[in-house]
Amino acid sequence: MLNSILANYIKRRLNSDITDVKPVSGGSINRTYLIETLDHKYFIKLNNKTRYPEMFEAEARGLNLIAQTNTIKTPEIILQDSVGDESFFLLEWIKTRRPTAKASAKLGEQLAAMHRNFADKFGLDTDNYMGSLHQSNKKHNTWAEFFSEQRLQPMVKMAIDKGLLTTNDLVAFEHLYKKLPGLFDEELPTLIHGDLWGGNYIIDLDEQPYLIDPAVSYGNREFDLAMTTLFGGFSNEFYVAYNEAYPLIKGWQQRMDLWNLYPLLVHLNLFGAGYAGQVRDCLLQYV
Structure with missing residues (x-):
């Protein structure tokens, strides 16, 4: 789960209390969670910034490059930062369905x-x-x-x-x-x-x-x-x-x-x- 230092940092950046944190599937590299606040839901990925240096920075650049084409949607980037050894990437939460x-x-x-x-x-x-x-x-x-x-x-x-x-x-x-x-x-x-x-x-x-x-x-x-x-x-x-x-x-x-x-x-x-x-x-x- 989120450690208290990271949770408090995200709370301050979002200017909103975190009401719930739930593990979700998201791959083998990162730890992934649904974060709920009083009025929003977010998807967060966490990893060790020493083991995977600038991984989320690179991912953010990639998402931005795709978004700038105005051709296909990408999740909105909310925060990308690190606290101590913990690197994190916070995105909008998107409710999904099976492809039609x-x-x-x-x-x-x-x-x-x-x-x-x-x-x-x-x-x-x-x-x-x-x-x-x-x-x-x-x-x-x-x-x-x-x-x-x-x-x-x-x-x-x-x-x-x-x-x-x-x-x-x-x-x-x-x-x-x-x-x-x-x-x-x-x-x-x-x-x-x-x-x-x-x-x-x-x-x-x-x-x-x-x-x-x-x-x-x-x-x-x-x-x-x-x-x-x-x-x-x-x-x-x-x-x-x-x-x-x-x-x-x-x-x-x-x-x-x-x-x-x-x-x-x-x-x-x-x-x-x-x-x-x-x-x-x-x-x-x-x-």
Whole structure:
């Protein structure tokens, strides 16, 4: 639960008494709660600022970048700060419902609109996190360079160092880096959510989609679409609406496993050797 120092700090910042605090589900990295005051409800995430330095600052920047596109909703940021070793992120509380066909189509249409926000290079001015792992966003002129050097190579090195991949796997990835520019057509760098699995969007009671927990950068929009296929949670209405609003380049379905190499490597490094076979299966399709 909230320690008394943190609770009193939040009370002062909100200028309202806290009437209840209840644990809620919110992932494996952070402790998450519903906070109730006399007239509002809030969602709070807590973690150790030494273990995950500037994690919530990066998340706040990502949510703000998405919100500034005026294409799709994100939760309102109320407070982001730290007290002692405790870092916290306080957001508006959103009552949710299961996705409907209408809401799924709206999510696809609005994501397509977000993907029409472009930059001149792939990457971002600041680094952030993918799950609990540091994510480098050094800028590059092409997606092939960025995806190889800022996404795959750090995760492959980590997996090799942990003994989760072999030197044969490393050789296969080296072949992929060389082949990558010929496996797809480059598009302009576009703002992507970066961690768009089924747990990172919500639908409110009015059937409005919200994006949460971003790992943003300017990248290839197919990367976001690929992640939607990895663990499920997205209906056919989502894909139809997206393609009607912003048609994907021909053959995009055949590249989903290519882009999903990155989140699978992240899972390999976070959760262990159980993901090694899936990484190899995806890799061998393209080398």
